[in-house]
Amino acid sequence: MAFSDIPSVYDPKSVENKWYKFWEENEFFRAKIEPEKEPFTIVIPPPNVTGNLHLGHALNNTIQDILIRYKRMRGYPTLWLPGTDHAGIATEAKVKEQLAEEGLSKYDLGREKFLERVWAWKEKYGNTIVNQLKKLGASCDWSRFRFTLDEGLSRAVREVFVRLYEKGLIYRGDYIVNWCPTCKTTLSDIEVEHEERQDKLYYVKYPFSDGSGHITVATTRPETILGDTAVAVNPADERYRAYIGKTVILPLVGREIPVIADEYVDMQFGTGAVKITPGHDPNDFEIGLRHGLPIIKVMDEEGRMNESAGKFKGQDRYECRKAIVEELKEKGFMAKIEDLTHSVGKCYRCDTVVEPMVSKQWFVRMKPLAEPAIEVVKQGRVQFVPERFTKIYINWLENIHDWCISRQLWWGHRIPAWYCQDCGETIVSRETPAKCTKCGGTSLEQDPDVLDTWFSSALWPFSTLGWPDETEDLKYFYPTTVLVTGYDIIFFWVARMIFMAMEFMKREPFKYVAITGLVRDAQGRKMSKSLGNGIDPLEVIEKYGADTLRFALCTGNTPGNDIRFSWEKAEHSRNFANKIWNASRFVMMNLEDFTPGEVEIDKLSLKDRWILSRLNDVTREVTEFLERFEVGMAAQKVYDFFWSEFCDWYIEMAKIDLYGEDESAKMRTKQVLYTVLERVLRLLHPFMPFITEEIWQHLPHEGRSIMVSAWPEYRADWRFEDAGDMQILMDAVRGIRNIRAEMNVPPSKKAKAVVRTGDAKTHELLRQNIEIIKALAKVSEADFIPEGNPAPGKAMSCVIRGAEIFIPMEGLVDLEAEVARLQKEKSDLEKEITAVRKKLSNHNFLAKAPKDVVEKEKQKEKDYIDMLKRIEARLQLLTAKS
Known part of the structure; x- marks a missing residue:
């Protein structure tokens, strides 16, 4: 290309597609195994196959691309391994919406036909975010692209499930889970988002069965009274010690339930007595296990009351709440109702309030897996950047609960467990079994549930490189070097990758976890549709180009902190x-x-x-x-x-x-x-x-x-050694420019400079480079005078290291006009100072005005006085006799 070929204006649209195609065609992104060199590896946090590029993606992938391009230029064999996540809940929701437009549900199609529709949707829309990442400039090795449901990863998922099951680390049982009535699936604890809400606290009388009075409990969820199996008090609470062991009659139901003592009960909440509903509250469930209480489930999977709810059967949970509150009032059981602000759990996908309920699910036993994952971070083999996130990570793992991994969906990795319809045996297998291993029967049914999406993405650093096979890629590129991810998925993903890697690879999945913050708007608010403050990164690319978006996301970015865009x-x-x-x-x-x-x-x-x-x-x-x-x-x-x-x-x-x-x-x-x-x-x-x-x-x-x-x-x-001397010349240019600006010297007029030096080195430096000062500060000529010589008359000056530079004003500005202008400015400032001092001497103003308003007025006075002094100094200089 010739120099003359370069256009006068930069047009990103004419450049970006051309060069990305050039890079791809020349396979510059493709990772090569070079045994004599240390590789640099990043696995992409796989975006949902349903996704579109948003600013969070753009930030995260820009940082990864910067690191990959930098290391590539430094000669490292670099692998940036891309892929997408099947996103069970989100993808099913997309296809169900499509079906709804046709008047169909997934049950109308049946599992096999529904999955065909999902795969067809994935083929049509699933590469949208990949193409958008290419527009961003992401230099991923697309030849190694992986999908969490591709054949290799599916094999890895089955292998992990079977090994954990055989080791006793995966089990099936009845346990309290977070249930989303809209998505109709379980959610892990970290898939539940909490928000503060205004609600009601209901005080309900539970009469003693011996007729000796009643005990009042406080609850936010009257509809779950139907599933109560006890009332609990704290054993240290003197008010209720005599009631422990008695029984009460459950209002509206008539069932007799015990009063029990448990240290979990907060004596300060409500009345200090609480209802225990093991079937619909995680803490009550634990209390129920400790005290051997029965579990009664009063809702179905759609959040409607079931047959255990008696006459309320079929009502929506909130409809039931209203009906129960009215009946409690009518029958004299309602003591009082108060307003309450409390935290409510919502589904992270659809914002529906989560319903805790007991269900038969598959779980991972976490404590044995968490211990090595804690240790590897404590030893520094995995380092969080910034380091403050280490404490958050360790604290979560030290207090972790077993992980519910089954989801009531059809799109995903189906649980590799089969139930014998003849003898009830459960068979967990890598391959589909032909007959029961216990009775030899052939009537086998596979578990209908799929695994939590995070189960497969937890294997991402090694499953994407070919595990469980000992591939060349796995041997060379594992462990990966750095994971770049947001602090919001440390628990969802980072912790799970670490404990799975420690279990199956026997070493850490990456050396560093570089944490990014969230992208907020200019005012620091979270971007949302309701606020209308979101910015589409593709719109930025369309308008200004990908480089502009990338650089805007970089500047002001510090690890782990939110950025404003x-x-x-x-x-x-x-x-x-x-x-x-x-x-x-x-x-x-x-x-x-x-x-x-x-x-x-x-x-x-x-x-x-x-x-x-x-x-x-x-x-x-x-x-x-x-x-x-x-x-x-x-x-x-x-x-x-x-x-x-x-x-x-x-x-x-x-x-x-x-x-x-x-x-x-x-x-x-x-x-x-x-x-x-x-x-x-x-x-x-x-x-x-x-x-x-x-x-x-x-x-x-x-x-x-x-x-x-x-x-x-x-x-x-x-x-x-002398490079720092340039600063003296730059200070001289800045000083003269400032004088010209302050004195309103017209840009067309060149000034004369008089340089007074007392330092021989500075004198020689300025003299040898005077052409720079002349060109950059619009100086026509420069005279050098020794230290001690009088300053020229009517001249402004600036002081630099080893010298003072004077710019005589005569001939540069209309002295009379400049003096008149400065005198008017002086007069105006004096009026402003008088006004602000009058305000600051007013006792009513000082007593009533907010503190910050008073401080602003005091600062204003200081600023005006400073400006007045400078103007007076200029007037004195311009009116002094030469």
Whole structure:
């Protein structure tokens, strides 16, 4: 590509698809096994097959891509293994919606036909998010793409289930579970989200069966009274000690139930006496087990009252609540009703209030699996970044309950258990059994339930690499290097991957867990449809390009913390992309008749040594930040260097030589411009892959793509002792620019500078580089005077290290007009100061105004006084006699 080919305006749409196709066709993403090298491996957190790219996905995958591209450029054999999750609940919901539009349910089709419809839906819509990730620039090895229901992963799931069952770590039993009446399936504890709600607390009288009075209990769920099997009090509660062992008559039911003592009861809640419903409350269930209480289930799977509810059978649970409350009132059992704010559990998928109920389910016995998963983190073999999440992880595992893994769905990994209809034997097998292992009967029925989606994704780091077979990929790329994931799925996924890996691979699944935060709006609010504050990442890509979205998500990002995203932030990143394009185009327009080569260090000017030294420092800093997964700090370092130091300073200084007569200086400057631009493009590539590839391909280069070029390395020979002297020249330019701005000097007018120095080194530095000051600060000429000489009259000055620079105002501004303007400003400020002081001396204002309002007024007074002093100093200077 010739320099002249580069368009004047950057158009992401004309670039991004072209380069992504180029990268794919050349197999630059494909991982290669190189036994002599250490690999760098990331497994993608598999998005739901139902999913569309949202800002959380965009953030997470951008960070992964940055790390992969960075390590690829550093020469590591890199594998970023992609895939999707079958998402049992969500996918079934999508297909059920489709069927509902046709007036059908999944039961109308039957299991086999329904699953055919789900697979057809998956084939049609399941790759949507994959294509969207490609638009983002994700450099995954698509040749190794996996799906949690593909043949290999299904085999791994069965193997794990059978081994855990044979070891006694998977069992089936009646247990309290979280049930979603809408999704009609169990949920694990971490699939239940809690929110504060306004509710009622009902105080109900339970009469003693001996007629000696009553005990009052408080409940938020009167409809579950029908399933009560005891009333409990705390054994330490003096109020109720005499009642322990007595029995009461269950209101509306007439069943006799005992009063029991259990330390779980909170003496401060309600009356200190609570109803015990083991069939519909997890804590009551535990109490029931301790006291041998019967379990009565009064609701069905749709949240309707069942036959155990008597005359309330068929009513919705909330309809039943109203009916029971009315009847309790009518029959004199209701003591009182109070308002209450409390936490309510909801299904994480559909927001339905979860109904705890006892059900026969499959469980994983967690304590034996949790212990190695705790130990591997305590030993530092798995490290959380930032480290504070270690405590959260360990605390959860130390208090973990058994994991309910069965789900009442059809889409998913069907539980590999068969029940003999002849003798009742349960057979768990890797292969479908032909006959019962106990009686030899052939009447076998497979368990209708499927496994929790997280069961299969818990195996992701090793099942995707071919386990249970000892594949070459598994031997080379496992354990993976880093998992990049949000803090919201540490329990859902991270912990489960670690304990499954420790059980089946006997070692950790990854070395680091890099935690990301949530993406919030500009005000720090969670993005939601109801607030209307969501931003579609694909809309950002369509409008500004993928690089803009990626860089906007990087900047301000710190591990583990939420980030704020807005259209304004996207526009700032778009401006940066345009800055990169325009600066690169300027450099390329000045590289005609140029052949790249190594910079000749002994011929470099101060500005050349300074920019190479700064590039060197930034290279080291960016590398260090990326090694610590601090992509936000790394991005900020490159941004600051490119925009401020390279564009605003070096390119402007380079124009002096480029447009001058000294041919050797011109060629040297071209070499430095090219060297800095080419290296900084490589530093930027992981963050903004498309624009950097497009520019790099226009530059003279070696290799087929920037993405497989070498990462810039720190160079000891680019450490220049005098590079810091450049700061003196920059301070001089800034100082003169500030004077011009403060005194409203027209941009067209060049100033004269008088430099008074008392330091010989500074004097020589300024004298040798005076052309830089002249060009960048619009100075026509400069006189040097020794320290001790009087300052020129009517001159503004700035002080820099070792020197003071004066800019005489005569001839630059209309002195009379400037004095008049300053006097008016002085008068206006004096009026403002008088007004604010009057307010601050008003006792009524000080007594009644909020503290922050008073503080603002005090700050206003200080600011006005400071401004007045500066104006008075300028007036004194401009009106003084020369």
